[in-house]
Amino acid sequence: MKSEPRKGVQPPTYHSKYPSFDAEALELNRLLRATYHSLIDSFQRCLAASGFGGNYSRYLILRSLAFVEGGNLPQSEISRQLGVTSGNVSRLLDGLEQEGLIKRTVNGLDRRATNIQLTPEGQAICDRVMPPVVELSTLLCEGFSTEDRAGFRDYLERFKENADSIYPMKSESWYADAGPLP
Numbered sequence: 001m002k003s004e005p006r007k008g009v010q011p012p013t014y015h016s017k018y019p020s021f022d023a024e025a026l027e028l029n030r031l032l033r034a035t036y037h038s039l040i041d042s043f044q045r046c047l048a049a050s051g052f053g054g055n056y057s058r059y060l061i062l063r064s065l066a067f068v069e070g071g072n073l074p075q076s077e078i079s080r081q082l083g084v085t086s087g088n089v090s091r092l093l094d095g096l097e098q099e100g101l102i103k104r105t106v107n108g109l110d111r112r113a114t115n116i117q118l119t120p121e122g123q124a125i126c127d128r129v130m131p132p133v134v135e136l137s138t139l140l141c142e143g144f145s146t147e148d149r150a151g152f153r154d155y156l157e158r159f160k161e162n163a164d165s166i167y168p169m170k171s172e173s174w175y176a177d178a179g180p181l182p
Contacts, residue, residue, distance in 0.1 A: 046136045050129045057082060058092055059129065062101065065118045066126040072117035074107060101125060
């Protein structure tokens, strides 16, 4: 299905004010942002239907902990993976800890650092939520051939490289090496 240009944006007027205007680039950017929001909303609905009472960021923390070797991650690594400040992660972890889903421990090598690990209750949540999330990921790719998926991945990787190179990030985020999301 072809996407219609966003209503209210009038390319001829915009173009007269900004001669370097590229209508296709603007529409692709708009569509990518809209897709991102639809994707997050879809995951939120999936999580809610699975009985998970948290938001997508809380799920990402639990998911990271469920798949990490050794069973725990430094809080700073969780912050890096989510691409958010340590203060934001602390607030998310406070809630998960109050619900008994994670446990904080002092890092044995660096007492200033805190390690985070799933509790049995947190692991049970992951075990319940993961199958529907994996199914959603599969459903989102329905109708795409193997070649379509490879091309789509290539386009998104190039788009991300462009985005990262224009205004470089201060630190690497997990999205650079995230791999497939279950």
